Amino acid sequence: MKKENVYDNVLGTIGNTPLVRLNKITKDVGIEIFAKLEFFNPMGSVKDRIAKYMIEKAEKDGMIKDGQLIIENSSGNTAMGLALVAIQMGYKLKVIVRDRISKEKIDQLKALGVEIHLVDSSLPPESSNSYNNITPLIVEKTPDCYFPDQHNNRENNETHYKTTGPEIWNQMQGEIDYFIAGIGTGGTICGVAKYLKEQNPDIKVIAIDPVGSIFYDYFYFKKMVKPAPYLIEGLGDEFLIKCVDFTVIDDMYKVSDKTSFQYTRELVKQEGILAGGSSGAAIWGALKLAESLKKPARIVTIFPDSASRYLSTIFNDKWMKKKGFL
Ligand SMILES: Cc1ncc(COP(=O)(O)O)c(C=O)c1O
Known part of the structure; x- marks a missing residue:
């Protein structure tokens, strides 16, 4: 008899996360919204998936050797996924993170024994020491390392x-009209x-980009705007990057820090779902989309990580007041 829910090691628990219908926060819009809860992954975020996949692929392709140092830049979640993979598969890990990421993320990375390189987030993107520019320089100067380069x-x-x-697709049994995510x-x-559109080209995809990021203006106007600082962790960027494939995106919304964080709190109040700031952005976007629809539809979104990473920020009244969000 096959043992149910028993794994060879913790890496086996990555993926196959639950999809839940939201019933209360959606009551005024009359449209079905489902959220995939990615904080059910062992390190608490969607990024566990790519950490495992990219390092297994690097092993298969002979790109990485036993015990080698992995270097990556991350808003914290990929770093945690890679930390798990490094421990399980026998690698070392150094991560480059912005100094504005939450204290909880830094503390968890320290608990996982990760070497952390903090980048001053007030540096202009063009500075050679900025978050995007410094990583390839560190990689270049470090002999014998592997750089997955998630961007x-x-x-x-x-x-x-x-x-x-x-x-x-399987969880919804193909009954999806819209996919919306940060x-x-x-x-x-x-x-x-890409996967959903191959199954049904009528599925529409909407991306959510923070105010201050450059994707929205590039998507609509092919214009590179000057980036500005913002506080939502994990969304947006200051540069165009190769993993952003605009051809599979049909529409894009722009969201502010304040809206994202207020909706993150609403998710807890109304659904009891303790998710992070980008999940607040996701539910705000899903509700905005739902309000614009004239006929019944099924919307799927993603909640990438958990509130436990933002207790000192989004769930701290003092911090929220100081930032003008309450
Ligand atoms: C909390 C959070 N939400 C959303 C995302 C966005 O996911 P992706 O990088 O796959 O676009 C990230 C990425 O780091 C994240 O950390």
């Missing part, structure tokens, strides 16, 4: 094309979108 390596998208997309590296939305 430009399409294996990121491939992960979601092969796992998250088919999971959603866009960071683009891996999640573009990988899922």
Whole structure:
């Protein structure tokens, strides 16, 4: 008899996350909205999927050797996924993170024994020490390391094309009209979108980009705007990156920090779902979309991580007041 829910190691618990119908927060719009709860992954985010996939692929392709150092830049979640993979598969890990990421993420990375390189997030994007520019420089100067490069390596998208997309399609038994999700590296939305559109080209895909990021203006006007600082973690960017595939996106919404964080709190109040700030952006977007629809539809979205990473920020009244969000 096959043992149910028993795994050879913790990596086996990545993926196959639950999809839940939201019933209360949706009551005024009369449209069905389902959310895939990615904080059910062992390190608590959607990024566990790409960490496992990219390193297994690197092993298969002979790109990485036993015990080698992995270097990656991350808003924290990929770093945690890679930390798990590194421990299980026998690698070392150094991560480049912005100093504005939550204290909870830094503390968890420290608990996982990860070497952390903090980047001053007030540096202009063009500075050689900025988050995007410094990583390839560190990689270049470090002999014998492996750089998965989640922002430009399409294996990121491939992960979601092969796992998250088919999971959603099967869980919904093909009954999906819209897929809406935040866009960071683009891996999640573009990988899922490609898979879903191959099953049914009528499915529409909407991305959510934070105010301050450059994707929205490029998508609509092919214009590169000057980026501005914002606080939502994991979404948006200051540069165009290779994992963002605009061809599979039909529409894009722009969301502010304040709206995202207020909706993150609403999710807890109304649904009891303790999710992170980008999930607040996702539900805001899904509700905005639902309000614009004239006939019944099924919307699927993604909640990438958990509130436990933002207790000192989004769920802290003092911090929210200080930032003008309450
Ligand atoms: C909390 C959070 N939400 C959303 C995303 C966006 O996912 P993706 O990078 O696949 O676009 C990320 C990415 O880091 C994230 O950390």
